[in-house]
Amino acid sequence: MPILSLFRSHEAPPPWCTLRSFEIIDLAEAQTATRRQATARERLLCTGGTAQIGGEKGSVVLKEGQFLDIHEKPGFAAWTVTGHGARTQLVRLGGSWGQDMAGCGIFRVAHEPEATNNGDPVSYPKSTRVDSHYHDCDEYWLILEGRGTVVVGGRFFDAGPGDCVALGMGHHHDMASVSEPVKAVFFETSLEGRKRVGHLWNHTHGPAQPQPERI
Structure with a gap:
């Protein structure tokens, strides 16, 4: 399980x-x-x-x-x-994260059915500008407003206000669609592995190496 x-x-x-x-x-x-x-x-x-x-x-x-x-x-x-x-x-x-941190801030996601996905290709429908990507760190999305469908390593979650989504290092993630415009916090913790910052994609940065215990 x-x-x-x-x-x-x-x-x-x-x-x-x-x-x-x-x-x-x-x-x-x-x-x-x-x-x-x-x-x-x-x-x-x-x-x-x-x-x-x-x-x-x-x-x-x-x-x-x-x-x-x-x-x-x-x-x-x-x-x-x-x-x-x-x-x-x-x-x-x-x-209890470490010293070598990636970043944090606020992001917003709207319903944009004509948006293109600049990240890795996906097999599910998308209607946002969020790209499918992975990180060299763990990341957390804390939903403040709105509601959307988050994809983590092929699993789908309905996330709304007060939900925190834990995104393990190397696991692809995406917010594929929103039913209400989303305002959320992103919090990237300790850099690991090759310690690259930002969004990473198989087609540009090489295949993701997801941590098996972080699913």
Whole structure:
């Protein structure tokens, strides 16, 4: 029985995942939330509005798409976040990944039936601009808005708000279609193997070598 690649914040991730927890924090204007670092590594990614992160020795302001690694910030073992604007959203990612990281950010996917697939060829119908690709790292997609069909190594998942899809190193993945426009976080953890960054394809970078325990 394969390990399920999709989990939510109150559920345990697959054992191989270095992302061990996540939280989506929504704040109104001037609303504040308080947290304490709970894992060896924690990254805070602003996914909407303006988030002011406060610690013992000052504060840092994050705009949409910016992030802060609080485990590298002295005085932020306990921290607060204050929202500035009508709606602020902060995603908290916790785990045990390494130093040599690939990247993170926000991506959006729309229904585009005429879109072409610049990645590896697929046998299933596609109606988005997301390409079928793999990575030299594990990756996580955290769905914030909308709903879509995610393909991971030939398996199909219906993913919606609050779902986190774990994408193991070397496994092809794709968002083949969406029923509602998607806004999501991508979080790529420790580079491994040849440590290449970005989207990789069989036709350009050579055959993928998926990690067998990461399915």
